[in-house]
Amino acid sequence: MNRINKKLQEDHKLLSIYFTAGYPETDDTVSIIQELERNGIDFIEIGLPFSDPLADGPTIQESSTKALKSGMTTNKLFEQLSGIRQSVKIPLIIMGYFNPILQYGVEKFCKKCGETGIDGLIIPDLPVDVYNEEYRSIFEENGIQNIFLITPQTSEERIRFIDSVSDGFIYMVSTASVTGSTSGFSPETRKYFQRISEMKLQNPQVVGFGISDEETFNQATEFSKGAIIGSAFIKHLNHNGKNKISDFVKTIRPV
Amino acid sequence: MSYQANEKGYYGDFGGAFIPEMLYPNVEELRSQYLDIMKEESFQKEFKALLRDYVGRPTPLYYAERFSKKYGTKIYLKREDLCHTGAHKVNNTVGQILMAKRLGKDRIIAETGAGQHGVATATVCALMGIECIVYMGEIDIERQAPNVARMKMLGATVVPAKSGSRTLKDATNEAIRDWINNPLDTHYIIGSVVGPHPYPDMVARFQAIISEEIKIQLKEKENRENPDYVVACVGGGSNAAGAYFHYLDNPDVGIIAVEAAGKGIQSGESAATSALGKEGIIHGSKTLLMQTDDGQITEPYSISAGLDYPGVGPMHANLFRSGRGEFISITDKAAMDAGLELAKLEGIIPAIETSHALAIFEDRKFKKDDIVVINLSGRGDKDLSTYIDYFGL
Ligand SMILES: Cc1ncc(COP(=O)(O)O)c(C=O)c1O
Numbered sequence: 001m002n003r004i005n006k007k008l009q010e011d012h013k014l015l016s017i018y019f020t021a022g023y024p025e026t027d028d029t030v031s032i033i034q035e036l037e038r039n040g041i042d043f044i045e046i047g048l049p050f051s052d053p054l055a056d057g058p059t060i061q062e063s064s065t066k067a068l069k070s071g072m073t074t075n076k077l078f079e080q081l082s083g084i085r086q087s088v089k090i091p092l093i094i095m096g097y098f099n100p101i102l103q104y105g106v107e108k109f110c111k112k113c114g115e116t117g118i119d120g121l122i123i124p125d126l127p128v129d130v131y132n133e134e135y136r137s138i139f140e141e142n143g144i145q146n147i148f149l150i151t152p153q154t155s156e157e158r159i160r161f162i163d164s165v166s167d168g169f170i171y172m173v174s175t176a177s178v179t180g181s182t183s184g185f186s187p188e189t190r191k192y193f194q195r196i197s198e199m200k201l202q203n204p205q206v207v208g209f210g211i212s213d214e215e216t217f218n219q220a221t222e223f224s225k226g227a228i229i230g231s232a233f234i235k236h237l238n239h240n241g242k243n244k245i246s247d248f249v250k251t252i253r254p255v
Numbered sequence: 256m257s258y259q260a261n262e263k264g265y266y267g268d269f270g271g272a273f274i275p276e277m278l279y280p281n282v283e284e285l286r287s288q289y290l291d292i293m294k295e296e297s298f299q300k301e302f303k304a305l306l307r308d309y310v311g312r313p314t315p316l317y318y319a320e321r322f323s324k325k326y327g328t329k330i331y332l333k334r335e336d337l338c339h340t341g342a343h344k345v346n347n348t349v350g351q352i353l354m355a356k357r358l359g360k361d362r363i364i365a366e367t368g369a370g371q372h373g374v375a376t377a378t379v380c381a382l383m384g385i386e387c388i389v390y391m392g393e394i395d396i397e398r399q400a401p402n403v404a405r406m407k408m409l410g411a412t413v414v415p416a417k418s419g420s421r422t423l424k425d426a427t428n429e430a431i432r433d434w435i436n437n438p439l440d441t442h443y444i445i446g447s448v449v450g451p452h453p454y455p456d457m458v459a460r461f462q463a464i465i466s467e468e469i470k471i472q473l474k475e476k477e478n479r480e481n482p483d484y485v486v487a488c489v490g491g492g493s494n495a496a497g498a499y500f501h502y503l504d505n506p507d508v509g510i511i512a513v514e515a516a517g518k519g520i521q522s523g524e525s526a527a528t529s530a531l532g533k534e535g536i537i538h539g540s541k542t543l544l545m546q547t548d549d550g551q552i553t554e555p556y557s558i559s560a561g562l563d564y565p566g567v568g569p570m571h572a573n574l575f576r577s578g579r580g581e582f583i584s585i586t587d588k589a590a591m592d593a594g595l596e597l598a599k600l601e602g603i604i605p606a607i608e609t610s611h612a613l614a615i616f617e618d619r620k621f622k623k624d625d626i627v628v629i630n631l632s633g634r635g636d637k638d639l640s641t642y643i644d645y646f647g648l
Binding site for chain 2: 050051052054055057058061062065068073074075097098099100101102103104124125126127128130148149150151153154155158173176177178
């Protein structure tokens, strides 16, 4: 069984971290992954930096801009990750915008991910219908799970369609917003979490966007399998570099 | 084969809607309704009335006698520079504000580079009493102070885009982010034939009034509806899309698209997307765009802020790839000289964007009795300081 599906069967709420590859320093990628695993993170989203990340707020965009400026590329990311499976066991997902993947070649990219031990991809600007018609077989042949987003505005019919195309989990965007922009969840947001949970989808849901501390993590996972933290972790990196990751994790999930 | 968009918003290989799920409801709401709304009689009536009484249409089709003589062919100028606010951009914003009202939206956002589209959007928002927020790159705000002042005077809020390269593409990113954050009450008025489907097609249809009028006017003047060539500058490509629209599927009419070569195609400072771009995705559309081998979008350069966009609309990418359109790139210098020449020969000071289209005649020769229509997309008022600095006037 795939690492992601296996992880999703574990009997606890999952905590996932997003960080931008090649940030704060170009060569930090692998050591950050290892440090996150050591601190009990359940799975990781590795951001492939892009010049124009439409769905991201300023925190993640700035980290991408800096990573690109200091020379991060798709090839470099794969170089850094080669051999990662000798030390890291948890699921690894690459989150990247479609254009850099298109330029690399979708098939080549998926193949490279498969060889490297990447389990899944999140490509926010690759719509589910285009994926389904044009790319699904390439992903499946290489054993790469594609993770789709839903939002509070996504219709029930579309959620069911996304569920039928998905294998792994559904990325539930907490509010209609770009990354990094909320503080605490409103009662409507929590109702939305509940509404989706009551749809009894075949894929578990993991919440992302706007999670920054223990309280928001607990709210997000009340009705879902887990939650993903991005901007709050990037802010930690801004201030501390790759040090004190254990302190950050303790603010979300105290021991 | 048609050069118009198909029902999925594709022009050949190009177009579509590559958008994050957060945008899907907004874009889908528009996509599922725009054609029906545009077909409504009441919509057409209101649109046409505003174009006539507010924008000042039809704009003249003017035979440029001295300019024609100089280049030994028959050149007509479609005078979009005489539109209210000084460029073709307002045709689109009038259409989209009526669209927004019918969709029940009470907040408008827009991006702008030079400020022309921002001014045209602020204008129609003032006209309708609707809140208007314009995103503009921090660098462009410094470069285009008069247009920033105009937008403010018209009641718009101008928000500096501080991310990335702080120019047009980043202003577009910020506008899209705003739309993600405000999915229910807001309509995004895109300023060119770019962005996810249905924008390229919708904006082209609003600009199509340009070629609709050319047909009627040319019939009156030359007793024929079709010129031999129609010429327009291409930034994103909206004035060009409007000038070509009713001729796209008519092989008797040559289509000439003029891009900004900046300091020269090989200089590293250029905006000639057809020459330098590769297929990829920008702002939700699959099209040709300037990018690194790694798929990072690069910053274009042109002396004219309105042509300073790293992509082109999918219609134009298809015109280029299929060979239907002839693409010419013009340097800063050739454009500036052509602008000055038109001023001297015809008493018309064109926008620097438009000057690129006027500059093709030095190298591209036409037959004596060819009829060439140039879309004179805008007037040069906004560019006076650039002309002054450049020529030491
Ligand atoms: C006068 C004029 N012409 C052309 C353009 C380029 O836009 P498009 O290619 O969409 O017509 C602009 C943009 O600001 C403009 O102001």
